[in-house]
Amino acid sequence: MSKRKALKRRHKIIERKAGAKPGSLYVPSSALQPRFFLVSFSETFYDEKELENYGQLLKSVKERPDAKHWIDIRGYGDLSLLEHLTKDFGLHPLQVEDVINDYQRPKVEEFSDDRLFIITRMLNWSDTLQTIDDDQLSLFTGPNYILTLQSDYEDCLDPLRERIRQGKGLIRHRPVIYTAYAMLDVVYDFYFPVMGDISNYIDELEHKVLVAPSRRILAQILNLKGELIKLRRIIWPERDNLNELLRMDENLVPENMKVYFRDAYDHVVQLIDLVDSHKDMTSSLVELYMSTVGNRMNEIMKVLTIISTIFIPLSFIVGLYGMNFAHENPETGKVFPMSMPELYQPYGYPILLGLMLVLVLFQLYFFYRKGWFRSL
Structure with a gap:
């Protein structure tokens, strides 16, 4: 990912007019044009395709009412699409507004007797900026379908698609709520590599601090601390989501499905411990x-x-002999016994330099014996 694109994704702007009616739909200027993907499957049947428009998508879903469908819409830069989704799937305009807002707190809502609305966040570590990129994934569950909407064309759900494609695990044999659990589980699984990247980055910063600390490194540490606070704000609501799912009625989350959500709950608790x-x-x-x-x-x-x-001491000696008190009175010839007779010694200068050198060597030896040079 380029640095410009990473910056663009990092600084998301909510383009909503102040005072707009609740539930009013709008299309952000940065929204991508929608792409339509459909995965239809049952215990013995599987079909995966990308469709050209919403009409073909809806027709394909209605043609196989006996199968389970994963309706995957990536990008929502089409206002008419949002209006059709609201009408055809019985979505509430406030929920669609939350989808478009694209930076909602993770949450789960019950919007009918047998349908759920779940928002979770997919994470990725940016090596370019040393920041966390997070994208919203919105899920709507229905009797025989799960509808996912996201703003980008890329996501982390390819392992789940491959499992459905290969018929591995229980996903083809379980109800739609299990597919929702499988999506959440894959999203949470991708949190752990992010944690590993952050751990490696912390080790790298620690090495830099010990070798050559600088203000730039301090700024990187403080930025990372801010990213961890952001990550904590994402993961804690995920735990609340799972708690809410575990407390739901049998018609929404069957008792035999709650064991899977408890496992996902354990993963999230482990992630919270890692963040802390x-x-x-x-x-x-x-x-x-x-x-x-x-x-x-x-x-x-x-x-x-x-x-x-x-x-x-060298400055003291130099200053002392710089006073130049006369040895005798030049007018009377009288000798002063307390003056500086060394001034007239023929070898006084080299003798004094030697004395100063000996004094320096003595001090260096003294400091060495005291161990002052060991930590330099």
Whole structure:
């Protein structure tokens, strides 16, 4: 994914007129033109195809009332399509509005005696920006169909399509609610690689902090912390969704299906634990950064202190002999016994330089014995 596209997906703008009537439908300017996919299956039957328009899709569904259908619509840049979906599948305009809004909090709603409306979010880690890309997946369950709508042409549900294609597992033998569970399960399964990528990124940031801490790295740590907060806001409602599904009546979620949703619930709880763990690790990275910067500053101050300590006695000697008090009075010739006779020594200058060199070497040896150079 290009950096420009990643930025565009990251900064989503809700194009809704303030004060509009609740349930009013609109088409965002960035919405893709819809593509129509249909997967029809039963225990002995399977058919998968992409259709040219909504009319062909609806006709294919009605032709096989005995089969289960996965109606997959990707992109909703067509207002008439939204109106037909609302009418033909008995959807509430407020629910369709939530679908188009495309950044809804994950939730589950019962909108008739045997139908559910579920919103979940598909995640992907962007290596370009080191951020989380999340896309909304909206599900409507019916007597013999499940309707999914999403804003993009790509999703994470290919493993589920392949399982239906190959007839693996129980999905062809179970009711439509099992298909809804299978979709949620695949979505949650893709959360774990995202967690792995975040864990690797945390390890990379930790290495950078220890080797060469900088403000840029600190900004990356704080950005990651914000992404984890966003991720936590996504995953916690998913747990509430599953709790709601587990408490629903038998006609919506049969008792023999609840064991699967309990398994999905366990996965989400594990994901929440991982998010909290990564968040704590990110907070520790900030503390590690501050500690590393402080230690580096202490090392710099230590070097400067050693240099200053070496030059203090040298500066004292130079300053002392820079006073130049006369040895005798030039007018009377009287000798002053408390003056500086060393000024007239023929080898005074090299002797003084040697003395200063010996003093420096002595200090270096003293600092070495004290262990001041071991951490530099």
